[in-house]
Amino acid sequence: MLAHEMAFASPYITSFAVEATEFPDLARMHRVSAVPKTVVSGGAEVLGALPEPAFIAQALGEPSQPDSANPDARKPEA
């Protein structure tokens, strides 16, 4: 779970894995209609399981970085 990895790597990040069916109030509050859904305290959200660069960018609310999310996108064809 990337959020857990981020928490362990940073003294500023705490990560909760929330079992949505056991806490329907939390799931409703955060409009969880599909899992995994990651909700970050600053307001950022990540839908689905993404590759690391895209997950970190979205979780930290960084501008999207298509190159790092998909490193092969602009590589010239061999």
Next chain:
Amino acid sequence: MGLISADDQERLREDFSKLTRPVRLLFFTQAVGCETCHITRQVLDELPLLSDKITIQELNLVLEDDTARQYGIDRVPAVAVAYVDGEEVKDSRIRFLGTPAGYEFISLIRAILLAGGGRPSDLSEEGRGRVAAVTMPLTMQVFTTPT
């Protein structure tokens, strides 16, 4: 031992043999009004049988509210993963809300291995750099279901 098959126990014993420091699972519970606290306790109780580096500390959400607050826990069942570094108990900042079964059980095992020095971080070097640049407290909640 009933919840984990013999084969899985063997695999977990092998994985946990890589732990280089003790891991403490802080299990927050309460006596009434918690339907899944019992099954969570059953799951957690199997783990110390598989490694002498794993201990469970049971805490009552109401009676030990100072500790609950310290770990940001306000509902149960909840598990906070801590590890012992020298004499000091350190918080991994990894938490689980709800029964750690199915997918979350695998996440719990991986969290134990990470906190206990039994595996390296999954993050790439670039990812670690970006995470290290965070200087504001952030709480992430990852909603999952057991399957």
